[in-house]
Amino acid sequence: MESIFSLVLAKANYAVYIILMMVGLYAMIAKNNLIKKIVGMTIFQTAIILFYVSIGYKRGATIPILEHHASPETVAHGAEKMAAHAMDAVDVAHYINPLPHVLMLTAIVVGVATLGVALALAIKVYNTYGTVEEDEINQQLRSG
Amino acid sequence: MKILGKLTILLCGVLLLVFTMEFPDWGDPDSPASTHLSPYFIQHTMEDTAVPNIVTSVLADYRGYDTMFETTVILTAGLACFLLLRIERKKVPHRYYRHEPTGVTLRMEGDKFPRNSAVFQRMDANWVPYDFVISRTCRLIIPFIQIFALYVVAHGHHSPGGGFQGGVLMGASVILFAISHSLRAAIKSFSEKTAALLSVTGVFIYAGTGALCLIFGEVFLNYSALAPLFGNDRIMARSHGILMVEIGVAVAVTAVMIWIYYNLSSAGKQDEGL
Amino acid sequence: MIWQLELIILLLVIICAIAAITVRDLLSSALLLGAYSFLLCLIWAVMGAVDVAFTEATVGAGVSTVFCVAAVFHTTRRTKD
Numbered sequence: 001m002e003s004i005f006s007l008v009l010a011k012a013n014y015a016v017y018i019i020l021m022m023v024g025l026y027a028m029i030a031k032n033n034l035i036k037k038i039v040g041m042t043i044f045q046t047a048i049i050l051f052y053v054s055i056g057y058k059r060g061a062t063i064p065i066l067e068h069h070a071s072p073e074t075v076a077h078g079a080e081k082m083a084a085h086a087m088d089a090v091d092v093a094h095y096i097n098p099l100p101h102v103l104m105l106t107a108i109v110v111g112v113a114t115l116g117v118a119l120a121l122a123i124k125v126y127n128t129y130g131t132v133e134e135d136e137i138n139q140q141l142r143s144g
Numbered sequence: 145m146k147i148l149g150k151l152t153i154l155l156c157g158v159l160l161l162v163f164t165m166e167f168p169d170w171g172d173p174d175s176p177a178s179t180h181l182s183p184y185f186i187q188h189t190m191e192d193t194a195v196p197n198i199v200t201s202v203l204a205d206y207r208g209y210d211t212m213f214e215t216t217v218i219l220t221a222g223l224a225c226f227l228l229l230r231i232e233r234k235k236v237p238h239r240y241y242r243h244e245p246t247g248v249t250l251r252m253e254g255d256k257f258p259r260n261s262a263v264f265q266r267m268d269a270n271w272v273p274y275d276f277v278i279s280r281t282c283r284l285i286i287p288f289i290q291i292f293a294l295y296v297v298a299h300g301h302h303s304p305g306g307g308f309q310g311g312v313l314m315g316a317s318v319i320l321f322a323i324s325h326s327l328r329a330a331i332k333s334f335s336e337k338t339a340a341l342l343s344v345t346g347v348f349i350y351a352g353t354g355a356l357c358l359i360f361g362e363v364f365l366n367y368s369a370l371a372p373l374f375g376n377d378r379i380m381a382r383s384h385g386i387l388m389v390e391i392g393v394a395v396a397v398t399a400v401m402i403w404i405y406y407n408l409s410s411a412g413k414q415d416e417g418l
Numbered sequence: 419m420i421w422q423l424e425l426i427i428l429l430l431v432i433i434c435a436i437a438a439i440t441v442r443d444l445l446s447s448a449l450l451l452g453a454y455s456f457l458l459c460l461i462w463a464v465m466g467a468v469d470v471a472f473t474e475a476t477v478g479a480g481v482s483t484v485f486c487v488a489a490v491f492h493t494t495r496r497t498k499d
Contacts, residue, residue: 014164016428020435021160022153027439030149033497035444035490039451043435046458046478053467058178063466065303066189066196092186096466097178098198099185104470105203106214109308109397112477112485113221116404119489120225123408126493133498199469304468312476319484401481409488 013054020047034122034132038115045111049104056097064098193382195301203306204386208365211389212350215396219347222400226340229407282324289317297394301383307390311397318398319405327410339403346396353388424464431457444495448486455479 024047027040122132129137168175185202195201203211241250290313297310322330354365362369367385368378376384434457438450455478463471 011165011167011169013428014167015161016432018157018160018164019432022157023432023435023439025156026149026153029152030146031439033444035486035493036439036447036497039438039447039486042451042482043438043454046455046474049470049474050458050461053462053465053470055175056178056182056467057465061466063304063468064186064198065468066186066198092183095186095198097182098202099182101199101467101470102202102207104467105199105308105473106210108470108473108477110214110217112482113218113400115482116408116485117221117224117228119408119485120228120404122489123492124228132493197469304472306469309469309472309476312473312481316476316480319481323484405481405484405488408485409491 014051017047017051017054020044020050023047032134034125034134035119038118038122041118042111042115045107045114049107052100052104052107056100058093058096061094061096064095064101066095192379193386194379195383195386197301197303197306199304200300200306200386200390204389205367205382208354208389211393212347212354212365215347215350215393218397218400219343222340222343222403225404225407279324282320286317286321289320290314293317293394297390298387300390301386307393308397310390311394312401314394314398315401315405318402322405322409327406331406334402336403336406339399339406341399343396343399343403346392346394346399349392349395350389353385353392357385424461427457427461431461442497444490444493444497445487448483448490451486452479452483455482 021044024040024042024044027043028037031037031040125137126132129140131137185198185206189195189198189201193201193205195205241252243250293310293313295310296305296313297307300306300310318330318334321333353367353370356373357366357369358364360369360372367382369381370385371378371381374381374384431454434450434454438447438454441447441450455474459471459474459479462468462474
């Protein structure tokens, strides 16, 4: 019982992101309204970002900003200070993996750009057909 | 369609769950994602670039080529919104005016509109009365938001932040101004032409920094070539090069957020707003 | 953070996502998306991804919600399903 519980807890984040992805996918496939589909797309994208960020997590580690040992005599940056910093061995297990964070920064901003274009398309569809429901648009396309 | 959708996601979800159980444990420091490339970045960022924020140094220096194209993608999105939605001013048929002393609303068509009239106030189609509390409060807050945005851009080396976050904050301050006052007041102070020109300028600053490195004789986007320009050693030149491209990214992101908002909130006409 | 609290916030995230696609009013859907973004930002901040959380807080819960509300304002507010 303990091992099953710890197994579930160790992978709880993965289960959550799968559920979120499926919620977003369902909204994109089965909903009738265009704006609901766009909302589903946003949920899908953020679920993927959650997955990547949870890959990079290390238990007991701190944020990926190197701790600055600020001493009063080395106020100006220079080559000597860099040599001094290089001598402190940076413990890799002490910092969270920064690579997924970098990729996900790009992903979030591209996501908002895609959202802007998708909403502009939805407004254009509404101006042309008078509705944003998919079955009514299909009806108009078939008959008109 | 709904039953088909539910069946699909059930199948996909179960398959994904079964195969995710093979993944390494959450929080394991020895997982394959953390053992090949990221130890190099964590250990060498200080001696290569003198920037403690590892995410900023990887984003703008080690993977700067990626970020340049991401900025281009944002510019393309702003351009796409503009090309999809924008309607010329001549095609807008009518305007609403309100006569102040009597409260009568007029709807006028054609070309002759009263300009700068003391008694006629131009209104939106869904007229919301001028709200004193909201507009004055936002007027107080907006300068602080902008100062904080500039701080976030400049301090991206040592604290979480950088170009994207500062740019979005700055764009959000102008959007707040457009919401609390009217869209026309915001367009008068930050016109659409300014937004379009600034967004292109931001991408130009980024690519221009890379081209400057080419001119100085090194590989494209190798900031240590800018050392004679800044008068520093090669490591600090990389740190300053990161700052330059972050400024370019911030300018581009600000302008595109404002541009997309102008086009979305007025459906292209840029007369009325939210 | 206490793992029970994290589990509760993850559960709230799922509830917000399901509610955002189920409600009939599109304005409520847009605002639930904003709440979902805020909760995700909290989870990432707890997991140590401070840059990602900062970006999601400004972009997802700020600008993205405003865009959605602007689009809903220019189309209809009711939906059939």
